[in-house]
Amino acid sequence: METQGKRTGWKINPIYREDAFTRKNEEEDAIFYSLDRFVDHLDSLALSTVEKIINSLVIEKKPAILDLMAGWNSHIPETMIPSKVVGLGLNRNELEKNRSLTECVFHDINHDFHLPFQSEYFNIVMNTVSIDYMTHPVDIFMEVGRILKPGGLFLVIFSNRMFSEKAVKVWRESSEDERVILVQEFFNESGMFESPSVFVSKGRPRPKDDKYANSGLPSDPIYAVYSDKKGGDPLRGRRPTIMNDYGVGWTPEEVERKKKRVKETLKCPYCGEKMKKWAVPNNPFSYTWDNDFMYICFNDGCQYYVRGWDHMYREGNRGISYRLMYNPENDCCSPIPVRSSESLRDGIIQE
Numbered sequence: 001m002e003t004q005g006k007r008t009g010w011k012i013n014p015i016y017r018e019d020a021f022t023r024k025n026e027e028e029d030a031i032f033y034s035l036d037r038f039v040d041h042l043d044s045l046a047l048s049t050v051e052k053i054i055n056s057l058v059i060e061k062k063p064a065i066l067d068l069m070a071g072w073n074s075h076i077p078e079t080m081i082p083s084k085v086v087g088l089g090l091n092r093n094e095l096e097k098n099r100s101l102t103e104c105v106f107h108d109i110n111h112d113f114h115l116p117f118q119s120e121y122f123n124i125v126m127n128t129v130s131i132d133y134m135t136h137p138v139d140i141f142m143e144v145g146r147i148l149k150p151g152g153l154f155l156v157i158f159s160n161r162m163f164s165e166k167a168v169k170v171w172r173e174s175s176e177d178e179r180v181i182l183v184q185e186f187f188n189e190s191g192m193f194e195s196p197s198v199f200v201s202k203g204r205p206r207p208k209d210d211k212y213a214n215s216g217l218p219s220d221p222i223y224a225v226y227s228d229k230k231g232g233d234p235l236r237g238r239r240p241t242i243m244n245d246y247g248v249g250w251t252p253e254e255v256e257r258k259k260k261r262v263k264e265t266l267k268c269p270y271c272g273e274k275m276k277k278w279a280v281p282n283n284p285f286s287y288t289w290d291n292d293f294m295y296i297c298f299n300d301g302c303q304y305y306v307r308g309w310d311h312m313y314r315e316g317n318r319g320i321s322y323r324l325m326y327n328p329e330n331d332c333c334s335p336i337p338v339r340s341s342e343s344l345r346d347g348i349i350q351e
């Protein structure tokens, strides 16, 4: 991998900084991961999103799958019937207890980035909540490209938790949005893949049974960056869009009907929750509405708001979603942009 002086959208691409892939703890990974960790690295809603992503994107019949940097759970839906699932990781007990795996391989990819598999062997390679620990990601992405069949999928899924001492510097120091760009860069720099796609699920309420449910934390965000290896069958077309379940699934017609009744109900036409009265800020630079207040849906589980993160990402607007706002003056609904679940809440008028 080249290490100096390359330029991209950043002034200087941080993946080419000399210390980008250094870690606070440089002891052998095999030592760090010799400790069994039979824990969930994500909350249950986020875990179900991971399964949905895999279920939506893996369209091959009886695929040969590699779970790269595997632990005790590969998140492969029970309804999927792969021809084989190889788990490559460092913890023997975890891999042996992983019910999806048909084969375990113990190999330290930071020690030797060459993957111990023949070329064009797998249909799918997935890497879940582990990309932050790769010290030679571009080399590894090239290797993944080598062992995938043409048109095969490399699916990288991550969230925002990490073993900080083992995560590489560039990952630790990047924002969540920048991490998506980093992974896109790994794909692009490897030269083996089509232009990568992105899926984002964030800002959803934490499941009620979660130990942090009452801490004000939202559910763990899920980011997926994925791409097919170049050279696939041009007739197969693109992989399907990831199907997430965003709560109430009203049809667009039902939503339109509910929009017409917002004036009398003051309920969000997307989730049915009562909207909150919200004071328009007295700020000449931000807003130009004449009225003193609006109604906004502040439900963090509202499909309109939750989908917004992914929609805005796809449009190139990173780190932004929107909430549904009702203007009582002109009886119209429109989106109002937000950067987090807390945005705009200062203006809520208690009634």
Ligand SMILES: C[S@@+](CC[C@H](N)C(=O)[O-])C[C@H]1O[C@@H](n2cnc3c(N)ncnc32)[C@H](O)[C@@H]1O
Pocket (backbone or CB within 6 Å): 029, 033, 041, 068, 069, 070, 071, 072, 073, 074, 088, 089, 090, 091, 094, 107, 108, 109, 110, 111, 127, 128, 129, 130, 133
């Ligand atoms: C946070 S866990 C994620 C496990 C699993 N992918 C999941 O979704 O639950 C990180 C995993 O990466 C593996 N890993 C870390 N460094 C590795 C390395 N240098 N080579 C191979 N595997 C590694 C560890 O064995 C560990 O299971």
